[in-house]
Structures are given as C-alpha cells and as structure tokens.
Amino acid sequence: MKDELCYELYGEYISLKELGMSVFISTAFAMLFFFVAPAVSAVLGVQSAGISITLGALGATVGFTISVLVSKVKRVVVEV
Amino acid sequence: MDPLSLLLTLALSAISTLLYIFIGILPGTDETATMAPIALTLLLAGLDPLLVLVWFIASIAAFKMADSIPVALAGIPGGVMAVPQVPDALVAKERGLADTILRKGIAASIVGQVVALAVTLSISYYLMPAGEWLRTADVVLGVKVARWFWLVLAGLAVLALTSRSRYVALISIPSFALLIQGLRGVYGRPIFVSFFLGITIGPMIFELLSMLHKDLRQAYVRRGMKEVRLVKIGKISLNPLKILSRDELLHCSTWSAVTSVLATVMSPVGLTILIGDLLRESSKDKTRGAVLAYTVRDAIKNATYIGGTLIPLLVIGEPTGPMAAGPAAPFFQKLDSIGMTPRDYILSRYDYATIVLMILLATAVSFSIAYPILVKYSRKLTLAVFKRVPAEALYGLFIAIVIMLSYYDAKIAGIFGTLVVSLVSGALWKLGVSLGVLFMTLVAAPTLVSLLTALPL
Numbered sequence: 040m041k042d043e044l045c046y047e048l049y050g051e052y053i054s055l056k057e058l059g060m061s062v063f064i065s066t067a068f069a070m071l072f073f074f075v076a077p078a079v080s081a082v083l084g085v086q087s088a089g090i091s092i093t094l095g096a097l098g099a100t101v102g103f104t105i106s107v108l109v110s111k112v113k114r115v116v117v118e119v
Numbered sequence: 120m121d122p123l124s125l126l127l128t129l130a131l132s133a134i135s136t137l138l139y140i141f142i143g144i145l146p147g148t149d150e151t152a153t154m155a156p157i158a159l160t161l162l163l164a165g166l167d168p169l170l171v172l173v174w175f176i177a178s179i180a181a182f183k184m185a186d187s188i189p190v191a192l193a194g195i196p197g198g199v200m201a202v203p204q205v206p207d208a209l210v211a212k213e214r215g216l217a218d219t220i221l222r223k224g225i226a227a228s229i230v231g232q233v234v235a236l237a238v239t240l241s242i243s244y245y246l247m248p249a250g251e252w253l254r255t256a257d258v259v260l261g262v263k264v265a266r267w268f269w270l271v272l273a274g275l276a277v278l279a280l281t282s283r284s285r286y287v288a289l290i291s292i293p294s295f296a297l298l299i300q301g302l303r304g305v306y307g308r309p310i311f312v313s314f315f316l317g318i319t320i321g322p323m324i325f326e327l328l329s330m331l332h333k334d335l336r337q338a339y340v341r342r343g344m345k346e347v348r349l350v351k352i353g354k355i356s357l358n359p360l361k362i363l364s365r366d367e368l369l370h371c372s373t374w375s376a377v378t379s380v381l382a383t384v385m386s387p388v389g390l391t392i393l394i395g396d397l398l399r400e401s402s403k404d405k406t407r408g409a410v411l412a413y414t415v416r417d418a419i420k421n422a423t424y425i426g427g428t429l430i431p432l433l434v435i436g437e438p439t440g441p442m443a444a445g446p447a448a449p450f451f452q453k454l455d456s457i458g459m460t461p462r463d464y465i466l467s468r469y470d471y472a473t474i475v476l477m478i479l480l481a482t483a484v485s486f487s488i489a490y491p492i493l494v495k496y497s498r499k500l501t502l503a504v505f506k507r508v509p510a511e512a513l514y515g516l517f518i519a520i521v522i523m524l525s526y527y528d529a530k531i532a533g534i535f536g537t538l539v540v541s542l543v544s545g546a547l548w549k550l551g552v553s554l555g556v557l558f559m560t561l562v563a564a565p566t567l568v569s570l571l572t573a574l575p576l
C-alpha cells in the first residue's frame with residue numbers, strides 16, 4: 040500500500056481503478072432499481088416517476104455501501 | 120399544520136441533519152453536488168415541496184456547522200465554503216487553539232443562521248409585493264424580458280468581475296448561454312436538470328479526464344497514503360453563549376445580517392472570503408485576527424446560504440444569485456408532476472406564517488441535534504469518517520446519482536449532454552471562472568440568447 044500509485048482529487052488520494060469500480064457498482068444498482076420501479080409502482084398503484092427516482096437513489100446508496108467495503112481508505116491519521 | 124406534516128417535518132429535519140453532519144465532515148464534498156441532487160430527488164419523488172424546503176434548511180444548518188470541523192482538527196476543508204477558513208485555522212492551531220476555533224465555529228454557525236433567518240424572513244415579508252413587479256415583462260429589441268433578468272445580469276457581471284479570471288468569465292457568459300440553448304434546440308425542449316448537474320460535477324469530471332491523459336496525469340500522481348494530522352481537543356461547554364466573546368457575537372450578528380441580504384445576488388464563498396479577510400487584516404494581533412476571521416466566516420457561511428435561498432425564493436421567484444441558481448436551484452425549476460415550480464407550489468399552497476414556522480422548526484431541530492453531537496463527538500466522528508469511508512465510494516455515489524437523473528431528464532442523450540456541459544464547465548473553472556457564473560448563465564440563457572440574436576449588428 041505504501042508505494043501504491045494514486046491520484047489527488049480535491050485533496051484526497053484516489054485509485055482510478057477503485058473509483059471506476061465504485062462508479063460502476065453505484066450506477067448499476069441505481070439504474071437497476073430505476074428500471075424495476077415501474078413494476079413496483081404498478082403493484083403499489085402510485086405514480087411511476089416519483090418511485091423511479093426514489094428507488095434509483097436507494098440503489099445508488101446500496102452501491103455506495105458495497106463500494107465502502109470494496110475500496111480501501113487512503114488516509115493515514117496521525118493523532119497529535 | 121396537521122399532525123402528519125409536523126411529524127414529517129421533525130423526521131425529515133432529523134434525517135437531513137444526521138446525513139449532512141456526515142457529508143459535512145467528509146473532505147472535498149462540494150455543496151451544490153451534494154445538496155441539489157438530493158433535494159431534486161426528493162422533489163421528483165413526489166414529496167411536498169415545503170417538506171423538501173424543510174429538509175434543505177436543516178441540511179444548511181448541519182452541513183455548514185460540520186464542514187469546518189475537519190478544518191479545525193486537521194486543516195482539511197469539509198466543503199468548498201470551508202476553504203477560506205483553512206489559513207485562519209492553521210494560525211490558530213500553531214498557537215494550540217484548535218479547540219477554541221472548533222467551539223467558536225460551531226457557536227457562530229448558530230448565530231449566523233438565526234440572525235439570517237430573522238433578517239431575511241422579515242425583509243421578505245415586506246418585499247413580497249415587489250415580486251410581482253420584478254416578474255413583469257417589458258419588450259426590449261422585440262424580446263419579452265422579465266424585470267428580474269436585469270437583476271440576474273447585474274449579479275452575473277459582479278460575479279464575473281470578481282472571478283479569478285475576469286475576462287474569461289465575461290466572454291464565457293454569452294458563449295456558455297449559446298451552448299445551453301443550442302443543446303436545448305437539439306433536445307427540442309427546455310432541459311434543465313442535465314445541464315445543472317453537468318456544471319455541478321464539471322470540475323470533478325475535468326480533473327478525472329485529465330488523469331486519463333498521458334501528459335496531464337503526472338500533475339495528479341501521488342504515492343502511498345495521505346497523511347492527516349488530527350489534533351487533540353479539550354472539554355467544550357454545551358452553552359453556546361459562553362463560547363463567543365461580546366466582540367465576536369457583535370461581528371457575527373452584524374455581518375450575518377449584511378451578507379444574508381447581499382447573497383441575493385452575490386457569491387456566498389466570495390462574501391466569506393471578503394469579510395473574513397477584512398476582519399483578519401484589521402486586527403493588529405495575528406492570532407486574535409485569525410480566530411475572529413475563522414469565527415465570523417462560520418457565521419457568514421450559514422447566513423449567506425439562508426439569505427441566498429430565502430430572498431429569491433420568497434420575494435423574487437427566480438434564482439437571482441449563485442446560491443439560488445446552485446444548491447437551491449431545484450426549487451425554481453418547473454416540475455411536471457405539480458405543473459409549476461416548487462417555489463410557486465409552496466407560496467400558492469401555504470400561508471407565510473406556516474412557511475416561516477416550518478423553516479424555524481427545521482432549524483431548531485437541526486441545531487438541537489447537530490450542536491450537542493458536534494460539540495461532544497466531533498473528534499470521534501472525524502476520526503471514524505477519515506478511517507472508514509474511502510473517497511472513491513463517495514464520488515461513485517454522486518456520479519451514479521448524476522447519471523440516473525440525467526437519464527431521467529433526457530434518456531441517453533441527457534447523459535452525454537451532461538458530459539459535454541461538465542467538460543466545458545470544468546475547463547472554464549480550471550481557467551478561473553467561478554461556477555456561480557455558469558449557474559447564473561444557465562438561468563439567464565433563454566433571454567440572453569434571444570437578446571443576442573435580436574441585436575441589430
């Protein structure tokens with residue numbers, strides 16, 4: 040980890056591979072939930088647009104949770 | 120207000136507060152990128168716009184209180200608005216005053232928001248009749264131009280002239296407006312969300328794509344882990360009135376009142392820099408000046424966000440400043456589900472007293488949760504976030520939400536439209552153009568392009 044190649048974005052060190060994975064995972068879950076939404080709204084009998092966005096955001100959050108587990112933190116905290 | 124609305128107000132304020140404490144502490148979280156998409160999502164999901172406003176006000180209270188915590192503890196800003204506080208914090212930390220600025224910043228946020236609410240809600244009440252006059256259209260060069268447009272144009276000019284690169288900012292206004300209207304012409308309808316999100320994530324996309332370029336990549340390369348030095352803090356009193364001196368309280372109150380009104384057309388970050396630097400430079404004692412500047416900047420952050428949202432929302436009805444055209448923009452865009460803008464929905468469905476009550480309730484709930492949490496657990500929270508949450512996961516979440524909302528807005532073309540706008544926005548930002556200029560150009564684009572094409576030249 041010590042010599043791992045990273046890039047600095049907004050003051051944070053990131054790995055492009057892990058960022059790519061995180062974007063892919065969160066987007067995949069967001070769009071999956073988004074496209075499933077009309078079927079869910081038909082069952083619930085509510086407006087599809089609102090449910091699509093809500094479920095899409097929920098999917099992105101699921102993706103975020105998985106990404107937290109698959110990406111490594113690149114900060115070392117020194118307590119002074 | 121019925122019991123269900125009251126319950127929802129309390130619940131949404133609490134959830135928003137907890138979420139934005141977390142987002143505020145995370146380094147590098149841009150306000151527009153984190154506040155607007157979530158507010159937009161809630162609006163599109165069909166939540167009552169007044170409840171979304173409640174969510175938004177609570178998020179301002181928590182976010183602007185929390186984003187200076189990592190500045191005080193580690194010299195790392197939790198959001199764009201906290202960046203001007205870094206030099207003050209470094210001076211204070213050198214003198215062992217990290218816990219002093221931490222507690223003063225938290226208390227100043229409360230003062231800033233409370234003063235701004237008192238000022239803007241009173242001013243808005245008396246100025247509301249002027250809103251009708253501002254929305255009236257005059258014919259200029261054969262084009263119908265609403266009077267508020269001139270206010271936007273004046274704000275745009277001020278913002279452009281105070282940008283790091285004023286000439287590029289000035290010439291980018293008509294060019295960017297043409298890009299927006301050109302893309303709208305291709306789509307065949309007045310798309311907003313894709314373009315708005317494109318500007319929001321522009322700097323991030325531009326930096327990311329630069330990293331894929333063989334030569335440009337070298338500037339971003341780092342090895343190993345980023346070292347973050349976290350200072351220890353002592354016990355902090357829970358009584359906010361014991362934390363600020365009389366002088367600091369006076370400065371925080373005065374400048375919060377002034378900047379909350381100025382933020383109607385001026386940039387919140389610009390005002391935070393301007394007033395803070397003035398106070399720091401006017402003090403003969405470097406340490407005292409740094410602590411005062413840090414404290415007042417924290418108050419101004421909350422005040423400008425409140426004023427920049429509420430005056431355009433309650434009085435003008437159009438996003439006349441960078442705050443209203445940026446983080447608060449979702450309230451000014453027409454939603455198909457309600458057939459009007461959330462702003463119009465709120466003002467047509469609720470009386471002024473109910474709106475004020477909900478806003479005050481959201482603020483009270485947010486501060487009563489955020490204040491004790493941040494005073495007691497700020498260090499533990501910062502440590503946990505720094506040690507457990509990778510930056511990649513957070514950036515991935517925001518990019519995913521942007522892709523989803525762009526698709527919702529204009530299908531696959533919407534995603535590529537967002538990419539084009541984000542690349543141009545990122546390039547202009549890199550050249551020193553404030554993103555506020557681009558947000559406001561997006562609002563002014565239809566009238567601006569109509570006037571440009573009607574010019575007899």
